[in-house]
Amino acid sequence: MSRSALVGNVTAMLEDAGFLVSDRCAIRPKSFDVAARRGEDLVLLKVLGNIDAFDGTTGGEMRRLGAYLNATPMVVGLRARDEDLKPGVVYFRHGVPVLNPDTALELFVEGVPPLIYAAPGGHYVNIDGDLLADEREERGWSLGQLASELGVSRRTVSKYEDGMNASIEVAIQLEKMFDQPFSSPVDVIDGADEVRDAEPTPDDPDPESDDEHVVTVLTRAGFTVHPTARAPFKAVSEDDGGRRGFARMLTGHSAFTRSAEKRARIMSSLGEVTRTRSVYFTEGDSKRDSVKGTALVGCGELAAIDDPEEIRDLIRDRSQEPSEA
Numbered sequence: 001m002s003r004s005a006l007v008g009n010v011t012a013m014l015e016d017a018g019f020l021v022s023d024r025c026a027i028r029p030k031s032f033d034v035a036a037r038r039g040e041d042l043v044l045l046k047v048l049g050n051i052d053a054f055d056g057t058t059g060g061e062m063r064r065l066g067a068y069l070n071a072t073p074m075v076v077g078l079r080a081r082d083e084d085l086k087p088g089v090v091y092f093r094h095g096v097p098v099l100n101p102d103t104a105l106e107l108f109v110e111g112v113p114p115l116i117y118a119a120p121g122g123h124y125v126n127i128d129g130d131l132l133a134d135e136r137e138e139r140g141w142s143l144g145q146l147a148s149e150l151g152v153s154r155r156t157v158s159k160y161e162d163g164m165n166a167s168i169e170v171a172i173q174l175e176k177m178f179d180q181p182f183s184s185p186v187d188v189i190d191g192a193d194e195v196r197d198a199e200p201t202p203d204d205p206d207p208e209s210d211d212e213h214v215v216t217v218l219t220r221a222g223f224t225v226h227p228t229a230r231a232p233f234k235a236v237s238e239d240d241g242g243r244r245g246f247a248r249m250l251t252g253h254s255a256f257t258r259s260a261e262k263r264a265r266i267m268s269s270l271g272e273v274t275r276t277r278s279v280y281f282t283e284g285d286s287k288r289d290s291v292k293g294t295a296l297v298g299c300g301e302l303a304a305i306d307d308p309e310e311i312r313d314l315i316r317d318r319s320q321e322p323s324e325a
Helices: 003-016 056-069 101-108 129-139 143-150 154-161 168-178 193-198 209-220 258-274 299-303 308-318
Strands: 034-038 041-050 072-080 089-093 096-099 116-119 122-127 223-227 235-239 248-255 277-283 294-298
Touching: 003 034, 003 041, 003 072, 003 101, 034 258, 041 056, 056 072, 056 096, 056 235, 072 101, 096 101, 122 168, 129 154, 143 154, 143 168, 209 223, 209 235, 209 248, 209 299, 209 308, 248 258, 258 277, 258 294, 277 299, 277 308, 294 299, 294 308, 299 308
Parallel strands: 041 072, 072 096, 089 116, 248 277, 277 294
Antiparallel strands: 034 041, 089 096, 116 122, 223 235, 235 248
C-alpha cells in the first residue's frame, strides 16, 4: 500500500470515529500529516509504511508541537525493519507512541486501548500493583511464596506491587495463578509521560534569520514565539497576556507565492482543528486580507505599528476566531 493510500485510510478511520480531521499537510517540511480532534482529545498524526523513517528530529518536533498545542503526537505505521508491527502493542520512537492501523482502529473506533507496550528487552504490561497485593494477602501468601511461584526474586514481586511493569510472561502467569487479569491499559492519549520524562523534549530551535524581525515584533506585542523546524507553519505563538482569542496562534512568513497561499490554507484547516488563530506575514503586498481564515499581514504594515494592541486588532480582524465546538 502506498503511503498516500495509508494516510487516506487512517483519515477515513478517524472521521468514522467522530474526529474532525484537518487537511493533509501536503507540503515540506512536515513533521506530521494531519491533526485530528474529538472533544478535548487532539492528536497530531504521522503515517508511515516503515517507522524506521521516523527520526529523532521529527520526533522532537512533534513532541514540542504537542506541548504547545496540548496535543498527543502519534505515529501510525505498518512495520519496522522487515517485521510487521503487532496488533494490540504500543511501540515508542523518540518518545512518540506508535501504533499499527488495527491497534489505532481498536483505540479510536472501538474504544479499546492496547494492553501491551514494547520496550528494550521485550513486551511489557502495566500491572495493577494494589490488586496484586490484595489478592496475595487474601490467599495468605508472603512475598517470598509468590516470588517462588513466579520464579523471580522477592524484591521483584515487591516492585510489581509498587507499580513496576511486568513482562507478558509474568502477566500470563499471574492471570492463571489467580484466575483474573492484573494488567491495565496503556493510556496512549494522556499517557507516555514516563517515556517523555526519560527523553526530555528538545528546546525550541532558533528562528531562521529571515524570520527574526517577525519574531521581534510579535514578542514586543506580548507573544511568546516558539519557532518550528518541520511544520507547515514557522512558529506557534502563545499570548502572555491571556486575552480571549489569542491563547495560541500559528504563524507563517515568506513572500506571498502560490506555495505560501497553499501553506496558508493548510494553516487555516489546522487552526480549525487545533482551535488556534493563524496568520501569515508576507513580504510585499498580497492584495488580500486573508486566505480561508488565515490572516495575511504585510511585514511593512506590521513594522509600521508601534502599539501592541493595534497588532492584535489587525490579526483579530483578518483571522478566523478559533471555534470552541
